[in-house]
Amino acid sequence: MGLRDEQKQATRERVLEAARDLFNEIGYDETTIRAIAERAGVSVGSVFTTFASKAEVLSHVMERRLGDLYSEFDRVLxxxxGSTADRLCSIFAIHYEFETRRVKLFLAHIAASFSPSNEPGITPFGRNERLASMLVDVLTDGVKRGEVRDDLDLTLVVDSLKAFYAWNYRMAAAMGSDATAMSAVMDRQIGLVAEAWRPR
Structure with a gap:
């Protein structure tokens, strides 16, 4: 890598770190590209030569965080x-514990997912293939173990579980709830879904 490439990479790192902190401190809407540039110690133009938009910056910040999270999952999965429901509860509890370390950042990620923009280079909440794959694997294993109906629409169940997971962050936003409180609610929601997937 040449000097110019090293400088571009260093700028990218500073921008992502500054954006991560600002999104978590003041939220997505309040964070501007100018504020990110100032915090990173670079020009506004440097931000725009590296990223097309604020939404893309957020997407890359979250992608990096998810890399750290899924390294942890590789170790613990x-x-x-336990049962299929128990294993799903554990997966979501780990997610809550990780994301509530920077809860405003994750709330920004969820909020940005409802933007009408579908810019290239952006992966909004809900399109996390790694999470979907983990959930499908657990449910498929549940089918093999006879705990889950074999005619179950796995995509629908996974989408429902992700929706519950995101919805529970309203507790963090409105009441300051922690990972333990949100996990307890998620456990009950998974219990309700588990009643529907039991073989008849």
Whole structure:
């Protein structure tokens, strides 16, 4: 990598770090590209030569965070035990514990997902293929173990679980609820879904 490439990479790193902190401190709507540039110590033009929009910056910030999260999952997934519902509860509890460390950042990620923009380079909440894949794997294993109906629409169940997960963040936004409180609600929601997937 040449000097110019190294400088571009260093600028990118500073922008992502500054944006992550600002999104978490003051929220997505209040954070401007100018504020990100000032915090990163770069020009506004430098931000725009690296990223097309604020939404793309947020998407890359979250992509990096998810890389850290899924490194943790690679370590713990083989050790998850219990019923299908228990294993799903564990997966979401780990997500809540991780994301509530920077809860305003994750709330920004959810909020940005409802933007009408579908810019290239942006992965909004709900399109996380790694999470969807983990949930499908657990449910498929539940079918094999005879705990889950084999005619279940797995995509619909996964979409429903992700919707519950995101909806529960209203507790953090409105009441300052922590990961434990949100996980407890998610456990009950998974219990309700589990009643519907039991073999008849």
């Amino acid at each position: 083989p050790y998850l035990r």
